[in-house]
Amino acid sequence: MSLKHAILVLLERSPSSGYDLAQRFKSGIGNFWNASHQQVYQELKRLHEAHLVDYQLETQTERPDKKVYRITRAGKKAAAAWVAEPVDPPVVRDALLVKLYGAELVDDGAILAELDRHIAVHETSLAEYEAREEAYLSADEATRRRMKLPYLTLRRGIRYVRGTVEWLRETRDFIAADRLPKSPVPGKSRRG
Amino acid sequence: MSLKHAILVLLERSPSSGYDLAQRFKSGIGNFWNASHQQVYQELKRLHEAHLVDYQLETQTERPDKKVYRITRAGKKAAAAWVAEPVDPPVVRDALLVKLYGAELVDDGAILAELDRHIAVHETSLAEYEAREEAYLSADEATRRRMKLPYLTLRRGIRYVRGTVEWLRETRDFIAADRLPKSPVPGKSRRG
């Protein structure tokens, strides 16, 4: 299990509430690890029972109170031990590839539309990632030094998404050129 | 759930025993979908109960008997319906990135060694993928036509692994150059 350790390394960087952690998973690191708030709260509970984190209740007037979690000395030790261990690359489970593999079962139009949709989705995240990269590269040296490791993970996201879009386009062209679609292909018409 | 559909599209291509399917997941399509034999057998049982697949018992003399599964008409219909549906890109959960993010907790040497290990692992699969690509490209036209969709998924694997190795090298250099390791860095010494 790594959610446990993902939370520990996040807390090591900065103390957060469960809500904050869920937010951090949604954005930035969502690019390399994901967890819903439900998962986060339960994991925090377990980590607290194991004395790897502790928290202080922060009472707020205009908003709900929150528990701000910090990593403990034991937690830091556990995190360091885990980081030093080797891991296997993640196993891939990409439903789009299964669909492509079974594309003969359906109309080409459906597949092409789906590929286009994925291209659009990935280009949106790419724009976001690139904006973040620019922000990093134009930051002062101290910030750049501090944010080096998060930046390296961002690079991974950029390369991943770029590679994915390239492959999607290649695949789209391969299918569109070789097998004529039975229904109109979205995004191909150019009136005029 | 997609294991169900992954099995259906595999069976649509060619009837297989549970064992065969598990093998097919390990190699070829293992590049885009993974499942253990335990999972496969249980899923086949469920698919059979739902009448989406059926099987014939093949008795063998020198080996254990086996059940050869085929997709049914209902199964084909279900698979086609699923293939036509849109899916979200898979969520990423890459423990190596969590480790990199938390790399400050440990010695640089440990991280560099881990990056090197991943480079080696990925280069091994890359060689395998490239060999398969070459086989595809030098096959006769009929085979190339028949294997087009599997080939497109193979392309995905090739691009993915190449991108990953590039990123690993970039990251390795970034870390090795900028922060001097506290212990000897593997693969950096050049006696002479």
Add this chain to the structure above:
DNA sequence: ATAGCCATGTAACCAGTTACATGATTGA
């Protein structure tokens, strides 16, 4: 009014992993 953000949780369910179990044949 209505949606969205802040903030915390429980419960039921589904998917995936690990461990356990059996047994013949073939090759190092």
Add this chain to the structure above:
DNA sequence: TCAATCATGTAACTGGTTACATGGCTAT
């Protein structure tokens, strides 16, 4: 003799998703 390949499964557990639940504040 030991490991690998072929072939099938069950059981327990862990991790992750979906649904449900609450409630005030802020901006449109």
